[in-house]
Amino acid sequence: MSSGKHVLVVGTGPAGIVSAYGLALKGARVTLIDRETQVIDSPRAMVYLPSTVKALDKLGLLDEARKLGPESYDYQCYFAQSGNVGRMDHRLVQDLTPYHFILHFGQDVLANMVLERLLALPGTEVKWGTTLEAIEQRDDQVLATVSDATGQHVIAADWLIGADGARSTVRKLIGATFDGFTWPDTFMATNIEFDFGKHGFADSNMVSDPVNWAVIARIDNSGLWRVAYGEDSELTEQERLDRVDQRLRHWLPEGAEYRLVRANSYRVHQRSASSYRAGRVLLAGDAAHATNPIGGMGFTSGIQDAVTLVDLLAKVLNGETSDDVLDWYAYERRRIFLEIANPTAIEFKRRTQEADPQKRLEDEQNFLHLVEDTDTMRVALMSIFGLESRPYQVGWRESVVPEDQQRSGSDKAKSLVGGTTSTLRHTEEIE
Numbered sequence: 001m002s003s004g005k006h007v008l009v010v011g012t013g014p015a016g017i018v019s020a021y022g023l024a025l026k027g028a029r030v031t032l033i034d035r036e037t038q039v040i041d042s043p044r045a046m047v048y049l050p051s052t053v054k055a056l057d058k059l060g061l062l063d064e065a066r067k068l069g070p071e072s073y074d075y076q077c078y079f080a081q082s083g084n085v086g087r088m089d090h091r092l093v094q095d096l097t098p099y100h101f102i103l104h105f106g107q108d109v110l111a112n113m114v115l116e117r118l119l120a121l122p123g124t125e126v127k128w129g130t131t132l133e134a135i136e137q138r139d140d141q142v143l144a145t146v147s148d149a150t151g152q153h154v155i156a157a158d159w160l161i162g163a164d165g166a167r168s169t170v171r172k173l174i175g176a177t178f179d180g181f182t183w184p185d186t187f188m189a190t191n192i193e194f195d196f197g198k199h200g201f202a203d204s205n206m207v208s209d210p211v212n213w214a215v216i217a218r219i220d221n222s223g224l225w226r227v228a229y230g231e232d233s234e235l236t237e238q239e240r241l242d243r244v245d246q247r248l249r250h251w252l253p254e255g256a257e258y259r260l261v262r263a264n265s266y267r268v269h270q271r272s273a274s275s276y277r278a279g280r281v282l283l284a285g286d287a288a289h290a291t292n293p294i295g296g297m298g299f300t301s302g303i304q305d306a307v308t309l310v311d312l313l314a315k316v317l318n319g320e321t322s323d324d325v326l327d328w329y330a331y332e333r334r335r336i337f338l339e340i341a342n343p344t345a346i347e348f349k350r351r352t353q354e355a356d357p358q359k360r361l362e363d364e365q366n367f368l369h370l371v372e373d374t375d376t377m378r379v380a381l382m383s384i385f386g387l388e389s390r391p392y393q394v395g396w397r398e399s400v401v402p403e404d405q406q407r408s409g410s411d412k413a414k415s416l417v418g419g420t421t422s423t424l425r426h427t428e429e430i431e
């Protein structure tokens, strides 16, 4: 059923494209804009954890996604201090969920696949080279001023989704702060042609070491792998690029031949917007929250934002419910980031880079015990679905919020409803 309502989505990253596609499927008119001239294809996320696999299935995208890259089951952790290795296998929960596997392909590949399907739906368009500049909210619509090669224009929409990444213009325009901090270290993302699978690596691996830590994962079926590692922020980008071969030698077998395909560096953050909704404007993906990528919490959370928004905003567009569901969206997604994604990603980063030998030993023992304890392992494997939103409940402010407050401690939960949290204080915005 077509509602005829118009949604403007800013950003063609995974959060924007998946939101746009889901809403168009449910009958909305959707315009996507991006200041770039095509989907960004630099090395970024390429591991689709089980909750993302489930989300793709919900949108009817899973069959196509399975053709785009390999499926895997294993996650392997190398403890450089002892040389021990622990392995988690998602097949251990195959009786609990059909989504007991991981997919591998670049997020740009997903974006392009979904974009093609989106543009085949009626009432959809994408405007490349179009930058959002300003927003004016009215009672019944939102007016977005955009600029392109021909000048400035105004696009009128019923709702606007800001999926414009960690430096979001939308977030700034609605006056939300981006509370938290930026890590001092710089991350390098390299794509290389080398088959780590033939050298004892699983398709997803973490190498735990204070200096030579790394995340090594298969990207696709073409023999491409990602090696991500830390670099000194004091170095210039050219110096970091000049060191790539020297750094990669830490994880490659001796004398291995490989081909470097892409490399770029980036800074990582732990931040959340102070609010994910202002009137007719909603934030999703990195525009709403940013995290370091170890453990894949950022991309994975952004996809969950998108599928939640598709469900709830479509109901509003189709006149099935009041816009209170969008306040719930803003509350629930922010809670999940602050309570689950953010601390999990910080802990993943700590364990990967831990310098204290005693703590490293404890981390290793904990992981190896987990691997041996089937019941605990099953709980750990299913915990990724904790990033999914709970269903909307009428009266959630009176029923759900107090329960959340009790669980999390009153100060922290109060801050989930709005304002600055105890874990993410307001600091300078991302430059």
Ligand SMILES: Cc1cc2nc3c(=O)[nH]c(=O)nc-3n(C[C@H](O)[C@H](O)[C@H](O)COP(=O)(O)OP(=O)(O)OC[C@H]3O[C@@H](n4cnc5c(N)ncnc54)[C@H](O)[C@@H]3O)c2cc1C
Residues within 6 Å of the ligand: 010, 011, 012, 013, 014, 015, 016, 017, 033, 034, 035, 036, 040, 042, 043, 044, 045, 046, 047, 107, 130, 131, 132, 133, 163, 164, 165, 166, 167, 168, 169, 170, 189, 228, 264, 265, 266, 284, 285, 286, 287, 293, 295, 296, 297, 298, 299, 300, 302
């Ligand atoms: C180098 C790098 C490597 C990464 N590696 C990993 C990884 O290995 N694993 C992982 O889980 N995550 C990784 N991430 C994070 C992951 O890529 C992000 O979480 C994900 O891209 C967020 O998707 P998004 O749709 O919210 O925003 P983005 O993908 O950032 O997309 C935002 C879009 O908005 C557009 N835009 C911005 N401002 C405007 C404006 N004013 N007007 C119009 N358009 C605008 C941009 O051009 C862009 O296309 C990485 C990120 C980077 C930068």
